[in-house]
Amino acid sequence: MAIVDKNIDTEPKWYALKVYSGYENVAKQNLENTIEKYGLENRILQIVIPMEDELVEKRGKKVLVPKKIMPGYMLVKMIYGDDIWHAVTRTMYITGFVGPKGRPINITDEEARRLSVDTSANTEAKLDLDVKVGDMIEIIEGSLSSFVGTVKAVDNENKKVTAVVEMFGRESDVELGFNQIRVKK
Secondary structure: OOOOOOOEOOOOEEEEEEEOOOOHHHHHHHHHHHHHHHOOOOOEEEEEOOEEEEEEEEOOEEEEEEEEOOOOEEEEEEOOEHHHHHHHHOOOOEEEEOOHHHOOOOEOHHHHHHOOOOOOOOHHHHOOOOOOOOOEEEEOOOOOOOOEEEEEEEEOOOOEEEEEEEEOOEEEEEEEEHHHEEEOO
């Protein structure tokens, strides 16, 4: 049974949802179930829990660990309508849209991008990068943003590099996605 509303937007936009803190992944799964149940695949296009990589020390090695940057919130790209409001706000662990009186105000692609959301339609094109061992790179996303390093290994299949980055007076190996780096000329 598909929900239909004549008063809907024509273009998909980003919206923020309030969810129970600590239950972001459960809320996302519940919303995916709602989408499937009501046939909203063409209206709710993307669900994102904003994350960033945090550098932590585990067993004597520095590793990047994903961390929620907005606990209690998730972002949804959708073609909004009143029917969507009802379907979303009745989903378990979602308390409502961010906006006045629970009515959504969309956020721009730029605001979504600042929250680590990939707003481009074709992410594969973004990940094609000509990088090789020994190249100098600048980190452009994540907790190490603006750090510079040297590529130690390239994994083209998984679109990742291992780079040596100096921080706190010593060199550390970090694994980065192609979308997190820019090759310095």
